Amino acid sequence: MHWACFLLLEGVSLVLLFRFNPYQRSVWFGKATRVAGTMADVSHRVQSHMHLGEENQRLMIENLRLQREREQWRRRQTQAPADTAIAGLMAEADSSDNTCRLIPARVVDNSIRQSDNLIVIDRGSDHGVRPEMGVVCGTGVVGIVGQVSPRFSVVIPVLNRHSSISCRLARTNYFGYLRWHGGDVRKAVVEDVPRHATVKRGDRVETSGFSNVFPGGITLGTVESVGNSKDGLAYELTVRLTADLACVEQVAVVDGTRRDEIARLRQEAEEALEGKKKKKR
Amino acid sequence: MTLLAVLQATVFNHFHLLGLATPVITPLFLLLLPLNEGRTTTLLRAFALGILTDYIGGTPGLNSAALVATAMVRPALLTLFVPREHEDDFVPSYRTMGVRKHISLMIAVVLVHHTLYFALESMNYFTRATLLLSLGLSIAVSIVVMMAVDTMRDRKKLRES
Numbered sequence A: 001m002h003w004a005c006f007l008l009l010e011g012v013s014l015v016l017l018f019r020f021n022p023y024q025r026s027v028w029f030g031k032a033t034r035v036a037g038t039m040a041d042v043s044h045r046v047q048s049h050m051h052l053g054e055e056n057q058r059l060m061i062e063n064l065r066l067q068r069e070r071e072q073w074r075r076r077q078t079q080a081p082a083d084t085a086i087a088g089l090m091a092e093a094d095s096s097d098n099t100c101r102l103i104p105a106r107v108v109d110n111s112i113r114q115s116d117n118l119i120v121i122d123r124g125s126d127h128g129v130r131p132e133m134g135v136v137c138g139t140g141v142v143g144i145v146g147q148v149s150p151r152f153s154v155v156i157p158v159l160n161r162h163s164s165i166s167c168r169l170a171r172t173n174y175f176g177y178l179r180w181h182g183g184d185v186r187k188a189v190v191e192d193v194p195r196h197a198t199v200k201r202g203d204r205v206e207t208s209g210f211s212n213v214f215p216g217g218i219t220l221g222t223v224e225s226v227g228n229s230k231d232g233l234a235y236e237l238t239v240r241l242t243a244d245l246a247c248v249e250q251v252a253v254v255d256g257t258r259r260d261e262i263a264r265l266r267q268e269a270e271e272a273l274e275g276k277k278k279k280k281r
Numbered sequence B: 001m002t003l004l005a006v007l008q009a010t011v012f013n014h015f016h017l018l019g020l021a022t023p024v025i026t027p028l029f030l031l032l033l034p035l036n037e038g039r040t041t042t043l044l045r046a047f048a049l050g051i052l053t054d055y056i057g058g059t060p061g062l063n064s065a066a067l068v069a070t071a072m073v074r075p076a077l078l079t080l081f082v083p084r085e086h087e088d089d090f091v092p093s094y095r096t097m098g099v100r101k102h103i104s105l106m107i108a109v110v111l112v113h114h115t116l117y118f119a120l121e122s123m124n125y126f127t128r129a130t131l132l133l134s135l136g137l138s139i140a141v142s143i144v145v146m147m148a149v150d151t152m153r154d155r156k157k158l159r160e161s
Helices: A002-020 A022-050 A052-079 A084-095 A257-280 B002-014 B027-032 B039-057 B062-081 B099-122 B129-160
Strands: A101-110 A119-121 A134-137 A140-148 A153-157 A165-169 A175-179 A187-194 A204-207 A219-228 A234-241 A250-255
Touching: A002 A022, A002 B039, A002 B062, A022 A052, A052 A101, A052 A250, A165 A219, A175 A234, A187 A219, B002 B039, B027 B039, B027 B062, B027 B099, B027 B129, B039 B062, B062 B099, B099 B129
Parallel strands: A140 A219
Antiparallel strands: A101 A119, A101 A250, A119 A153, A134 A140, A134 A250, A140 A153, A165 A175, A165 A204, A175 A187, A187 A234, A204 A219, A219 A234
């Protein structure tokens, strides 16, 4: 009883105090404004945190674009002294190279504990993903698409014993294949590097761009140690992967089908031309 | 009660010792109430005194808020200082409970009241040293004035009887 009475009387007093005294009222409103300001600040921060995913995706694609651009510049530079005219033409061809499309995707399932790991991403045939397409993330290569459903795809990552990715040493251009034999999830090996190749620790390993799976110049990792293959005919390089597949979240599928289209078109054109020649005869 | 309100609002509110200390003697009312006064009636009477003082002094809610809160904790403070064996109509005074205990009770009540009063008045929640200094000095001045008023009242009562 006396508690209710106390709360009532105290409440009335405080309402009077903050309503009818200009000073207390202004302080009260000042405090209220500060509280409201703090709330707005917090909600703004939470919101910007929510947008970090989009931001990440954007940065990853930008990063990949820059990696490819660097690769083009590098190629142009190596060719320039040999024949400036041809190099110029090739550079032009390179800069108009839009044969690669990137499809942003998100990892929905990922395993790294097994010897044959698989990653599932949330983009499938409905979004233009097809088997044998490459998958990359902001820091490097993730793997190659294995199977596709309308809305999801299974990626065979670098960390799978069946994976084999054509790669080269960025400094010397020697080729090899990146494989994984299990064990450390941050390390893979490059096999079939010829004996006469010069390899140094810290050399960058990147995609070769020979297949249509990946464009050239995407970083895979750096050489950590140089060893011999089992038959002793080639080097076997231990490579530290730049992409940490244990915590990869935002990825992009490399759609090289436009290249296929170009190749097919050329082939058709050539066949048609030959057909005409035959007719003329 | 009315005399206390008028005195406080017209005289002591305008009394600023060293520009810092202002005696607030309204808690004396709570000290003069008999021990067996009901809790709800104490609260209501404290509120009435506070509102009256605020009305005359032009500070709505300030005195009433501090007095009602002090009235709420009064029983707890009384049990600290009042002897266990006492009559039903026991009234705390230096005569009934000894000078030292009575002053202790006074200090406790005034401390609670003034802390609330000055916090509400300045709205600064003890961020500045001057506020603490002002609080301490006001407590001292208030107690002196309250003792004086109490003694005068006591003498008057004695003369009448």
